[in-house]
Amino acid sequence: MPAYLDAAHQRHINHLLGTWTARSDWPTWLLLLGTYAGWLGLVHASPHLGQDLTLLLLVPLITLWMSLQHELLHGHPTRWPWLNKGLGYAPIALWYPYTLYRDDHLRHHRDSELTRPALDPESRYLDRHAWDRSSPAERGLHWLNKTLYGRLLVGPALALGSLCGGQLARLRRGEAWGMWLCHGAWVAVLLAYVQAHGLAIGTYLLASVLALALSMVRSYHEHRPATSPEQRSVLNEAGWPWRWLFLNLNLHLVHHDLPGLPWYYLPRVYAARRDDWLRRSGQFRVGGYGELFRRHGWRPIDSPRHPWHSGARP
Template sequence: MPAYLDAAHQTHINQLQSSLTARTDWPTWLLLLGTYAAWFGLIHYSPRLGQGLTLLLLVPLITFWMSLQHELLHGHPTRLAWLNKALGYAPIALWYPYTLYRDSHLLHHRDAELTCPHLDPESRYFDRHAWDRSSLAGRGLHWVNKTLFGRLLVGPALALANLLAGELSRLRHGVLQAWAMWLCHAACVAALLYFVHGQGGLSVAAYLLASVLALALSMVRSYYEHRPAASPEQRSVINEAGWPWRWLFLNLNLHLIHHDLPGLPWYYLPRVYAQRREDWLRRSGQFLVRGYGALFSRHGFRPIDSPRHPWH
């Protein structure tokens, strides 16, 4: 439990974490069962629904699956890492092996290194040397990526290019863990796409498109999740998003609370925030966004900050 929490707040959080709901984690189990059922049902009935409607429903479902995978790697719904991995290994979102996502994301939770290039694996900032070496076109592309509509447009391509570059390097260097992970992932992706193709309502190309669009949709959440700041606790946002976004992202819009209490399940984040809202805002240095609509209106076409990190 973080030392800055006072006794009453710590007691409240301890009570939540020791509750029957938290110990059984039945809300997360329900989400898992419901998501798998929804995915299989959507693919199975895709010939009746038609490709257009199937795609429309599939994109948020894949995005939701990525949010659910995030919950699994943080120790839900069980305390057994291997079981959570088995529950979340299905490559519904296609691109990122669960193991790679888990390991890199847990490194991201080293809060002292948040946003720091080369240290935070989820940082989208450049240090001075990398920025100086980049081309004019490359700089322009990353400035576009700093607008929200630009992030939706070019963000998936940039993310997948970085993934490809990093993982090909590991494979070329003969990292056995990387070879085993990618061979297993490729086999699972092939099986999934074979099943999709066999149902006859959705082409493999359409599923690939859905997965890219879902990756773009997930980037609405990550667009302004973190900022450079002198104090690590002031680098994670509190976004008071509306309920559709909160559900889609499983309350990760309350990102500072998640970083401070990474083991707290998704369904308790709003309650912990609401109990001490002003305290959390002070801790964040007033790093508050009043919903994703505010980001679209203010930074749809205007960069939110510089791609270059201010002190690296």
């Protein structure tokens, strides 16, 4: 338990973690079973629903699956990592092997390195050298990626391009072959399965790209450069559709401080000490994703160049 929490807050959290709900983690089990059932139902019903409607329904379901994978790698619904890996290994979202996502995301939880290029695997910033080497067109893309609509348009391409570049370099060094061969085989099985049941592979690929874009609404302003690590993670007081889709990760500072807390208790812990959390975050608060769309739909939220590498302080 983090040392900054007072005794009453620690007792509250320990009480929640000691409940039968947390010990059995039945909400995560239920959501996991429902997501698998929903995916199978959509694939089998696709000839009746049509390609367009199936695509429309698949996008939020695949986005939810990515949120669920995040819960699994953080130790839910079981305390056995190998079992959680088995439960979340299915490449429903296609692009990222579970093992790669798990390892990179757990490195991302080194809060002292948050947002720092080359140290934080999920950083959306460039260091001085990368910025200086980039062309005007590349800089334009990174500035566009700092707007929310731009993130939806170019974010998936930038993310997948970075994934390909980094992983091809690993493969050339003789690394990660087992992970990618296994992942590729399961992707081939999944695509053959959806095609055999009447869903076009192209439709599924498009759904996966659109789901990746939708997930980037959450990560758009999830972190910022700040001197204190606890002031780098946002508290986004989002509405219920977004909270469900992202499994309450909009309350991102609470998650980073308490990564073992299950998704369904994040709002309760935040609400119990909202003012304390806001003070801890340095008032890094957003009033919902609608606020971000209104203010930063086409206006960059900050610079794509990380400020610390230019000698400036945040």
